Amino acid sequence: MPDHLSLLLVVIPLIAAPVAAILPRGRLPxxxxxxxxxxxxxxxxxxxWAVVHDGVISYELGGWAPPWGIEYRIDAVNAFxxxxxxxxxxxxxxxxxxxxxxxxxxxxxxxxxxxxxxCFTGLLGITQTGDIFNLFVFLEISSLSSYALISLGQxxxxxxxxxxxxxxxxxxxxxxxxxxxxxxxxxxxxxxxDLAERLPEVSGLNTVHTGFAFIMIGFALKLALxxxxxxxxxxxxxxxxxxxVFLAATATKVALYVMLRVLFTVFxxxxxxxxxxxDLFILSGMAGIIIASVYAIYQVDVKRLLAYSSxxxxxxxxxxxxxxxxxxxxxxxxHLFNHALMKGALFMAVGAIIYRIGDCRMDNxxxxxxxxPWTFGAIVTGGLSLIGVPGTAGxxxxxxxxxxxxxxxxxxxxxxxxxxxxxxxxYMGRVIEALYFxxxxxxxxxxxxxxxxxxxxxxxxxxxNIYFGLDTELTVGVAEHAAQVLGVAAK
Amino acid sequence: MTHNLILHVVxxxxxxxxxxxxxxxxxxxxxxxxxxxxxxVIMSSAIILYALVFGLDVAEQVMPPTILRLxxxxxxxxxxxxxVVTLFPGGNYLxxxxxxxxxxxxxxxxxxxxxxxxxxxxxxxxxxxxxxFAGRGRP
Numbered sequence: 100m101p102d103h104l105s106l107l108l109v110v111i112p113l114i115a116a117p118v119a120a121i122l123p124r125g126r127l128p129x130x131x132x133x134x135x136x137x138x139x140x141x142x143x144x145x146x147x148w149a150v151v152h153d154g155v156i157s158y159e160l161g162g163w164a165p166p167w168g169i170e171y172r173i174d175a176v177n178a179f180x181x182x183x184x185x186x187x188x189x190x191x192x193x194x195x196x197x198x199x200x201x202x203x204x205x206x207x208x209x210x211x212x213x214x215x216x217x218c219f220t221g222l223l224g225i226t227q228t229g230d231i232f233n234l235f236v237f238l239e240i241s242s243l244s245s246y247a248l249i250s251l252g253q254x255x256x257x258x259x260x261x262x263x264x265x266x267x268x269x270x271x272x273x274x275x276x277x278x279x280x281x282x283x284x285x286x287x288x289x290x291x292x293d294l295a296e297r298l299p300e301v302s303g304l305n306t307v308h309t310g311f312a313f314i315m316i317g318f319a320l321k322l323a324l325x326x327x328x329x330x331x332x333x334x335x336x337x338x339x340x341x342x343x344v345f346l347a348a349t350a351t352k353v354a355l356y357v358m359l360r361v362l363f364t365v366f367x368x369x370x371x372x373x374x375x376x377x378d379l380f381i382l383s384g385m386a387g388i389i390i391a392s393v394y395a396i397y398q399v400d401v402k403r404l405l406a407y408s409s410x411x412x413x414x415x416x417x418x419x420x421x422x423x424x425x426x427x428x429x430x431x432x433x434h435l436f437n438h439a440l441m442k443g444a445l446f447m448a449v450g451a452i453i454y455r456i457g458d459c460r461m462d463n464x465x466x467x468x469x470x471x472p473w474t475f476g477a478i479v480t481g482g483l484s485l486i487g488v489p490g491t492a493g494x495x496x497x498x499x500x501x502x503x504x505x506x507x508x509x510x511x512x513x514x515x516x517x518x519x520x521x522x523x524x525x526y527m528g529r530v531i532e533a534l535y536f537x538x539x540x541x542x543x544x545x546x547x548x549x550x551x552x553x554x555x556x557x558x559x560x561x562x563x564n565i566y567f568g569l570d571t572e573l574t575v576g577v578a579e580h581a582a583q584v585l586g587v588a589a590k
Numbered sequence: 591m592t593h594n595l596i597l598h599v600v601x602x603x604x605x606x607x608x609x610x611x612x613x614x615x616x617x618x619x620x621x622x623x624x625x626x627x628x629x630x631v632i633m634s635s636a637i638i639l640y641a642l643v644f645g646l647d648v649a650e651q652v653m654p655p656t657i658l659r660l661x662x663x664x665x666x667x668x669x670x671x672x673x674v675v676t677l678f679p680g681g682n683y684l685x686x687x688x689x690x691x692x693x694x695x696x697x698x699x700x701x702x703x704x705x706x707x708x709x710x711x712x713x714x715x716x717x718x719x720x721x722x723f724a725g726r727g728r729p
Contacts, residue, residue, distance in 0.1 A: 106683045114670045117663030162685035 104149065105158050105171045105227055108142050108181060111135055112220040120213035124205055126196070128212035133192045135216060139223065140182075140189040147178040151580065157229070165229070166290035172229030176581040179432065180356045181226040183439050187348040188219050190443065194556040195341040198450055202253050202339045211251060215345070217244040222353045231279050231365065232289045234357065235272065238321070241353075242268045245346060249338040260333035267320055267330040274317030281310030291365050299367040308374060314361055315376065322354035324417055325387030328410040335406035340450030343402065347409055347446055348439040355416055355435055359428065362420065363585040371423045380421030385515050387414030392522035401449050401459040401530055405442065408485065408526065411519060412438045415500055418512060425582045426503040432578035434496035437567060441484040441493055444560035448477035451549035451557065461529070466539025468531070471548045475534055477557045482527035484564040487520045491568040495575070594643075601643045608636040616709050620698060626705035630712025638720050646724055655721060658714040665711025672703045 115135040119128040150156060150173055158171040165172075173181075195215075203211050221241025228234050246268065250261035283289060285306050286297040301307050316327075323331040335343045362371055371377050388411050395407035412434070419431030451474045452467060453459050468475035484491035487498075497516060504512040548554075567574050616629035641649030673684040681688035686700020 103677055103683065110670060110673065110683065114667065114674070117666040121660055121663045159682055160684055162682045162687060 103158070104142055104146050105156050105173050106160075108139055108146065108185070109171075109220060109224045109227055111138060111142075112216045112223065116213045116216035116220060119216055120209055122209050124208055128209040129192070129196050129199075132195070132212045132216055136185060136188040136192045136219065139185040139219070143178070143182040143185040143223075146173060147175075147182050147577070150175055150178040151577070166288050166293035169233045170229040170290060170292075171227045172292065173227060174581075174584045175577060176359065176432070176584055177226040177356065179436070179577050179581055180353060181223055183352060183436055184219070184222050184226065184349045187345065187439055187443055190556045190559055191341055191345045191348075194344065194447055194450070194553055197550055197552050198341050198454055199339060201454055202341075203251055207251060211248070211339075214244040214247045215342075217241075218248060218345070218350075222349055225353050226356060229291050230289055231282075231291055231294065231361075235276055235279060238272055238275070238357075241350065242272060242321075245342070245350060248342045249334050249346075251342070252337040252339050254337055256333070257337040260330070260337045264330040264334045267327075271317045271320030274313045274320070276317075278310040278313030278315075278317060281306050281313065285310075291360070294365050295367070298365065298370075302367055302370055302373070311366060311370070311374070311376075315358070318354050318358050318361070319383075322351055322358065323410055323413055325383050325391060325410055325414055328387070328391070328413070331410060332403050332406040335409065335446075336400060336403040340402075340446065340453055343406075344443055344446040344450065347406075348443040351409070351413060352435050352439055355413070355420075355431070358420060359431070359585060362423075363428070377421045377423045380417045381512070382421075384414040384417030384421055385512065387411055387417065388515055388519040389522070392519055392526065395526040396522065396529065398526075399461045401452075401461065401464065402446070404526055404530065405445055405449065408523065409438075409442060411523075412442070412485075415496070415516065415519070418516070419500060419503060422503050422507055422509075424503060424506060425579075426499065426506050428582040428585060429575070429578045430496060430499035430503045432581050433499055433574050436574050436578070437484070437492035437496045437564075440560055440563045440567065441481050441491075444477055444557055444564060445481040445485065447553070447557040447560065448474050448481060451477075451553045454549055454553060455546050456543060461533045463540065463543070465533050465537035465543070466535075467543060467546060468534030470539065470543070470546050473554050473558070474549050477554075477561045478534065479531060480561045480564060482523075482531065484568065485527060486523045489568075490565065492564045492574075494568055495571050499575070597643050601639050605636045605640055608632060608639070612636065616705065617702070619705050620701050626708025626710075627712050629705075630709040631716055633709070633713045634716035634720070637717055641720070641724065646721070646728075650721065653717055655718065658718050658721075661710050661714035662718060665707045665709070665714065668707030668710065669704050672700060672707070676700070 112135050115131055119131045122128045122131065146156070156173040159165060160169040160171065199208065199211060218241050221237045221244065224237030224240065225234055228237060246261050246265045249264060250258050279289070282294065285301045285304060286294055288294055288297060298307065320327045335347060338346065391407045391410035391414065395404045395411065398404035398407060416431045416434050419427040419434065421427070449459050452464055452471065455471070456463060480491070484493035487493040497520065500516055501513055504516065612629045612633035615624035615632060616626060619625035619629065637649060637653050640652065676685045676688055677683060679688040687693040687696045689696040689699045
């Protein structure tokens with residue numbers, strides 16, 4: 100049923116989630132999640148192929164024609180993001196088998212996979228839908244399930260960080276809803292394409308400006324855009340490792356996609372420059388890159404270090420949006436993909452250490468690199484990609500970002516991007532120093548390499564980092580196509 | 591409260607009425623105000639009243655938590671399942687018109703089933719939340 104492709108992508112995990120919840124303990128819920136995420140990955144690949152070759156897919160839910168009914172509208176941008184989300188999910192679930200068994204109480208396992216599938220449903224739904232209110236509903240599905248998932252972490256702090264995220268996330272979602280309401284009051288429609296047609300007439304009104312601001316702030320919170328990132332380090336640090344991997348590689352990416360969609364599709368072209376949104380993005384991007392990277396240097400917990408690094412990386416993506424040029428948006432979309440690869444690989448490798456010693460504090464992991472060479476190799480390669488060394492995926496995104504900055508003669512930003520890379524050298528250097536050059540603690544001498552089930556998914560992502568650093572046809576090609584679809588004017 | 595006769599008698603009279611009203615709100619939802627969500631909440635309030643008056647243990651015998659968990663999932667599956675069923679006669683997802691011979695009958699049937707799913711899930715989730723909070727601190 101190729102007609103229903105884009106729908107099945109959302110409905111299959113939606114149906115699988117309650118099924119996983121009622122399955123008996125053991126490995127059946129995991130098998131369900133594995134099957135579903137793999138199917139969705141294939142479907143997302145087919146969808147991207149269909150969109151790139153045959154153009155936009157439009158699906159009318161319930162047979163009601165848009166703009167009255169809910170429409171799923173897929174173009175190259177959301178097809179690409181859906182592929183990232185389902186790809187990362189399909190790699191995370193095999194990893195989850197051992198990692199989740201270790202970190203999550205046995206009686207919670209069916210619920211864990213159920214919530215995971217719901218979160219997956221929500222994230223895919225956000226990418227698929229062409230209706231801005233439906234987007235809010237999916238946002239809530241993914242957010243509520245991710246609060247539950249984060250609270251499943253081993254330490255007691257997981258509860259407070261989930262609560263913190265709950266407050267901030269709810270604020271973000273509420274702001275988004277207020278913004279949507281204000282815009283609806285002026286246009287009378289919720290369909291994105293219909294909004295795009297109607298908004299130019301009313302784009303001078305203060306109500307629309309206010310609505311726009313609410314939507315932007317709301318999603319900046321979900322995106323953890325500096326300085327609205329405060330929930331992120333705690334949430335990523337205390338969540339179960341699998342969830343950290345999944346959320347770091349997908350949730351912020353989906354939020355960023357919504358930003359792009361609202362800025363460039365829903366609001367009229369050029370609206371971004373009527374109020375200084377672009378400058379704000381650039382400012383917070385710059386501050387995020389520098390400040391969050393410096394914070395990362397001083398962390399003693401590797402997971403938290405990587406979480407701060409994520410805030411910095413979101414800064415790079417914000418820069419690309421701020422340029423509001425075709426090149427800038429291309430760079431953002433490329434980095435969106437590449438960052439999912441590198442952070443996925445890094446968090447997985449750190450998770451392998453946690454699997455062995457139950458912790459990832461700098462002083463506890465000393466010398467482990469020599470005992471866990473494959474894990475160490477993954478951290479080094481992931482780190483190089485994060486820094487942006489040529490031959491890795493990170494280099495491609497930095498390269499396009501610098502090109503976009505040069506296009507605008509923004510030399511300061513070029514400097515900021517390079518400083519950000521240097522800071523990444525320092526903080527990744529500290530991890531590598533602790534892992535390899537420090538003498539091993541006596542308690543850790545018996546630690547062995549992580550099991551293959553953890554290493555294989557990690558190395559799939561590590562190889563992806565290298566592959567997409569050498570062959571850029573998919574990433575750059577699709578990203579350029581996507582920027583074109585978004586209709587960003589080339590400068 | 592286990593020995594309060596008046597409460598026992600009054601709630602025993604009220605609970606059937608509450609349940610009937612919940613069913614009315616559930617199945618009359620497509621003609622008047624109501625629907626699955628409201629009906630689910632009203633229905634669960636009957637059990638909550640029962641738990642308040644007769645105690646948590648007795649209420650959990652009436653509505654065992656394992657059954658509630660099954661019901662919570664079942665509701666979502668009914669909802670999503672109706673959508674899947676509409677795909678096979680060639681309709682779009684949740685296009686109820688294809689469910690019966692005439693369009694109107696199809697729409698009626700579809701919304702009835704979907705709201706039933708909503709009702710079951712809301713009912714059981716409300717009770718799961720109630721039992722989770724009320725059961726805190728029990729051995």
